[in-house]
Amino acid sequence: MAVSPFRKDSLFNLKIMQALLLCILCTFYAQASDVIRFNFGQNKDGNNWQITNDGVMGGLSIGKTRFKENSILFTGTVSLENNGGFTSFRTPFQAFDLTKVQKVEIRYRSKGQDMGIMLENSRQFFRPYFKYDLVQTDNEWTTVMIDISEFKPYVLGRKGNQKIASDFLSSVLRIGLITSSKAEGPFSFEIDYLSFQ
Numbered sequence: 001m002a003v004s005p006f007r008k009d010s011l012f013n014l015k016i017m018q019a020l021l022l023c024i025l026c027t028f029y030a031q032a033s034d035v036i037r038f039n040f041g042q043n044k045d046g047n048n049w050q051i052t053n054d055g056v057m058g059g060l061s062i063g064k065t066r067f068k069e070n071s072i073l074f075t076g077t078v079s080l081e082n083n084g085g086f087t088s089f090r091t092p093f094q095a096f097d098l099t100k101v102q103k104v105e106i107r108y109r110s111k112g113q114d115m116g117i118m119l120e121n122s123r124q125f126f127r128p129y130f131k132y133d134l135v136q137t138d139n140e141w142t143t144v145m146i147d148i149s150e151f152k153p154y155v156l157g158r159k160g161n162q163k164i165a166s167d168f169l170s171s172v173l174r175i176g177l178i179t180s181s182k183a184e185g186p187f188s189f190e191i192d193y194l195s196f197q
Helices: 005-033
Strands: 036-039 050-053 062-068 071-078 087-090 103-111 115-120 129-134 142-147 152-155 174-179 185-196
Touching: 050 062, 062 087, 071 087, 071 174, 087 115, 103 115, 103 129, 115 185, 174 185
Parallel strands: none
Antiparallel strands: 036 185, 050 087, 062 071, 071 185, 087 174, 103 142, 103 185, 115 129, 115 174, 129 152
């Protein structure tokens, strides 16, 4: 039995539409997979993150975390004794390719200390890292969208001038949150999510 030309055209158009839909879905999936999102509230991400204090250099600062219903709470006390001055909350060392990242978004509230989002590409603490400072919010929730180019280089707490380069972004080994005020006293930093997109 011969298939009519009209039916042949309909089948051809259907296959074209299916192929286009598949392409759209693949593109969407690829774009979505480029997003790195830590959802501390809804998904309770952060179970494998680690506290790193200034004790690695002889300092006495302390920090700890606990999950709340819709967030994670990072609290502690910064001490400047023994060349100290920071505490931090970081991912384990692993490979992060952030070359396609243009924006970083975080929803948080804080008091007592300014905080920073930090990116490291070395296991050695004296090597340069990049950081963006987040001002304390008097414990009011805020959402901040940051251009990745706004991250600044630091070496042992000293700020530099270089721009973040693609070779650094392609080789990030650890992402973290760190106290930035370099002042003594307690702090509270509560995070809903942190997203690289």
